Amino acid sequence: MSITGLFLVLFLLFHMSMNLVAVISLEGYDMVCEFLGANWYALVGTAVLAAGAVLHIVFAILLTWQNMRARGPVGYQAPNKTETEWAAKNMFVLGIIVLGFICLHLCNFWAKMQLVEIMGAEPAQGSALIVSLFSKPLYVVLYLIWLTALWFHLTHGFWSALQTIGWNNNLWIPRLKAIACVVATVIACGFAAVPIYFFFFYNA
């Protein structure tokens, strides 16, 4: 979970930087899209990324199943009152929300761009997709819900991954949690900038 999670955080940072190009220049964004089309390096990157995402999900399902069984045949009657962070207890549910939106997102963009190009046809223009999709309020709201879930997922996931690989002591726990919050906020705000910019400020 931790290794694949950290890998996916790196990918999110990369993807977010790429998106921000669209806010600065749509031509620049189309150049990035062209660069990451059906070339061998982009395909290798996509395959590694897909493997990382699938592993993360498979481990999550497996571990959650084991964890649910570990409580035993009878659960507690009184709801648990131990003070913990909400995100920490709801990582699987948050993960399902994030996954659902990834599917939507892949249909919105990837299926019309890299996938079409792999099939041998002419891919859609990235900038045109962004402009048309984020002129619809429904999609802007959906993407913002997704990013909120992602923010919660990352506030726990980032420091939790580092704790799991052993990078922690009494001094570093508050520091890592602060870093996790910064990373989650940078990623969520960076992604949110694109739909917000194209809905409110962009005039064709």
Place this chain on the structure above:
Amino acid sequence: MEKKGLNLTLKIWRQENAKAKGQFVTYQVSNISPDCSFLEMLDILNEQLVDKIEKPICFDHDCREGICGMCSLYINGRPHGNDTGITTCQLHMRHFKDGDTIYIEPWRSKAFPIIKDLVVDRSAFDKIIQAGGYTSVNTGGAQDANAILIPKKNADLAMDAAACIGCGACVATCKNASAMLFVSAKVSQLALLPQGQVEARERVTAMVAKMDELGFGNCTNTRACEAECPKQIKISNIARLNREYLGAKFCS
């Protein structure tokens, strides 16, 4: 000044034996002193039950001063009740209000089967210790106190980890019923000291394998264990356990 006694409704898990089907039974207790401990309150209830020729409620207890780790009880959604850094015997009735309803449940974990009523079998912890939570190297006769130099910081961390009384509150409150805090404390108290390092790799590998085999869940770093530990063991011990484990796996 006479303090006002508490009248309480108790919903207590009763189960005849490991195989029987259990259920909640409701009891009323009246005029309980707020200065009385939670276990003393149960003693009072049991005396009333015995007077009525009913079976008393079975619950674990021993030292009643917070050092043995025998008392358990999941009280209104918290192991050892609504206070931090205490065992159930140190929980006082002043934490409750007159008229409260209190749910009293046994630890729930696949690895801790119920023996009777509120008593669970925690020998899974003993099995983990038997798998490697000891040193078997011959360290010779007792040495001069300063012959082996140990940094004060490490000595303190080892002592903090050694404070674990193995009560199982960490498992009880963890949403995954994970025993990582317990195992990490038992690995840390030895890993931090020179005498423990000789068998460090074998120890951590064997103890983690035994923990998984016994059916405890996986750690997802919710920190619920740390919040409920009567001895306030920190999850930095879990990070140390993970370091020890990864080191043992990569270096063996």
